[in-house]
Amino acid sequence: xxxKFLHIKKLSKSFPIKGQKDPLVVxxxxxxxxxxxxxxxxxxxxGCGKSTILNALAGLDVPTSGTIEMKGLMITDPSLDxxxxxxxxxLLPWLSAQKNITMAIACRYPKMDRKNIEEKARYFMExxxxxxxxxxxxxELSGGMKQRVxxxxxxxxxxxxxxxxxxxxxxxxxxxxKLQDQLIEICDRTQQSTFMITHDxxxxxxxxxxxxxMSNGPQARVVEAISVNIPKPRNRAEIxxxxxxxxxxxxxxxxxxxxxxxxxAQLINNTISDKDFPLVIDPFKSxxxxxxxxx
Amino acid sequence: MTEKNKAIxxxxxxxxxxxxxxxxxxxxxxxxxxxxTEYEILMGMGEPEAHVPGPxxxxxxxxxxxxxxxxxxxxxxxxxxxxxxxxxxxVMAGFFLAVIVALPVGFLIGMSxxxxxxxxxxxxxxxxxxxxxxxxxxxxVIKDSIMSSVFVIFICSIWPMLIxxxxxVMTVKKDWINVSKTLEMGSLETAIxxxxxxxxxxxxxxxxxxxxxSWLVIVAAEMLVGGTGIGYYVWNEWNNLDLTSVVFxxxxxxxxxxxxxxxxxxTSGFFNYQE
Numbered sequence: 001x002x003x004k005f006l007h008i009k010k011l012s013k014s015f016p017i018k019g020q021k022d023p024l025v026v027x028x029x030x031x032x033x034x035x036x037x038x039x040x041x042x043x044x045x046x047g048c049g050k051s052t053i054l055n056a057l058a059g060l061d062v063p064t065s066g067t068i069e070m071k072g073l074m075i076t077d078p079s080l081d082x083x084x085x086x087x088x089x090x091l092l093p094w095l096s097a098q099k100n101i102t103m104a105i106a107c108r109y110p111k112m113d114r115k116n117i118e119e120k121a122r123y124f125m126e127x128x129x130x131x132x133x134x135x136x137x138x139x140e141l142s143g144g145m146k147q148r149v150x151x152x153x154x155x156x157x158x159x160x161x162x163x164x165x166x167x168x169x170x171x172x173x174x175x176x177x178k179l180q181d182q183l184i185e186i187c188d189r190t191q192q193s194t195f196m197i198t199h200d201x202x203x204x205x206x207x208x209x210x211x212x213x214m215s216n217g218p219q220a221r222v223v224e225a226i227s228v229n230i231p232k233p234r235n236r237a238e239i240x241x242x243x244x245x246x247x248x249x250x251x252x253x254x255x256x257x258x259x260x261x262x263x264x265a266q267l268i269n270n271t272i273s274d275k276d277f278p279l280v281i282d283p284f285k286s287x288x289x290x291x292x293x294x295x
Numbered sequence: 296m297t298e299k300n301k302a303i304x305x306x307x308x309x310x311x312x313x314x315x316x317x318x319x320x321x322x323x324x325x326x327x328x329x330x331x332t333e334y335e336i337l338m339g340m341g342e343p344e345a346h347v348p349g350p351x352x353x354x355x356x357x358x359x360x361x362x363x364x365x366x367x368x369x370x371x372x373x374x375x376x377x378x379x380x381x382x383x384x385x386v387m388a389g390f391f392l393a394v395i396v397a398l399p400v401g402f403l404i405g406m407s408x409x410x411x412x413x414x415x416x417x418x419x420x421x422x423x424x425x426x427x428x429x430x431x432x433x434x435x436v437i438k439d440s441i442m443s444s445v446f447v448i449f450i451c452s453i454w455p456m457l458i459x460x461x462x463x464v465m466t467v468k469k470d471w472i473n474v475s476k477t478l479e480m481g482s483l484e485t486a487i488x489x490x491x492x493x494x495x496x497x498x499x500x501x502x503x504x505x506x507x508x509s510w511l512v513i514v515a516a517e518m519l520v521g522g523t524g525i526g527y528y529v530w531n532e533w534n535n536l537d538l539t540s541v542v543f544x545x546x547x548x549x550x551x552x553x554x555x556x557x558x559x560x561x562t563s564g565f566f567n568y569q570e
Contacts, residue, residue, distance in 0.1 A: 058473075078476040084477050086470055086473070090473065092489070094566075095492075103478075104478055137568070137569070139568070139570060
């Protein structure tokens, strides 16, 4: 059998607490998988360990137990196969926007000559609509522009998997909307496999093929995997007319407002088992169509 | 009137005030023989006497010295410019030797918590030692007075550089280090492409402090070892009871110190970045 593109098995993270015997378990028994070309969002309240999962996928953080496999190979260290877009752009402030990107490209393709690297950098800057700002330092760019350079940098290394930690979290609503549209367009075109953390339900529905829902921490789990069966390409004005949109949206709101805390309590009281998590659910069809996830 | 102009005006007025007050305070009264009793003249009170010079006297000497700053009439009579160059040369030699040692070691300490903890006690003990305390040891081991004063500069300027480099490297934003990790950079590549540019402003702060201390210390070191240099010059003029030259060299030491400091400040401007 062909190994899954990305397969996370029994992942957990815990921290020892000073003066206490038991460590703090942030999340445990986290299982999920992802196909090539899929866009997956993960949603959950603060403190459930979303960022830790993303950092573990990036190879920047080491999980306490469990494994992450990409095409059958274990992930233990950072790699150019996985590009990361951090919440706060993380551009190097002493380099121009262009140099930030050429540096990444030079790391990805060490044998590429200067001219080709610069051409590639220009291509990706144009992709995010920033070719006029090539020579500007990050401090001379607005928040949205910085994040766009960050996106261009991540796409420029042409990663197999793109990881985004609330990439638009620090931006105002207008800029965020614009960047989301741009990201949708780029991802549709490049068929980029993407794993993204977000707090924004509409953003998740707009972008995702699958939305992972986490119960509240500590001892959080990835509880459900929501299928978003709305055809792509999507656009902001049309998507709200699709009959599935509000079903999914209401389902997500209900989960975040009520169920994420209930499930946490049930897990602690052992009234439900996490054996079959995450349950695959399509809110559009019926909430009774819960079926066991194929591991 | 703008703030800048007000400051300039105040500064100039202060200059003249200082000259006038200086002249009054250092004035030695009427020393013409006509006003003295025969006894006073017999006691030699009309003869020239060492006294704290007034500003005008210093000014006259400054004009004379600065119009021929590089003359050399043997060991005890060299121009002020020449003496300053000797001192600057020693400071530069010691300073750059310290840079060569402090930067790599600072990176090592900053990048490795093990080295940081292991070297910390040595740094903490050696740092507060007055650099001149090293002089006897240096003289005995090196057996050369000029090289010994270079060593003293080296040892006093190494600590601020070392500590600032280590601190600069240690406090590089974690995000930037994560960037280097996700780009699969090795340690050396990370050090050169990420840590060095990120830490340079902090490193330059260390260099500036070191340069300031070096310039303070070289005067004292040269008073001890003698021969050449501005420190020796000051002490030699004290032995000559030529206080005018002493005051003049104080001003020159201050001026050169200011130039050295602003040179580093200017250079660091090229490596600053804004977040």
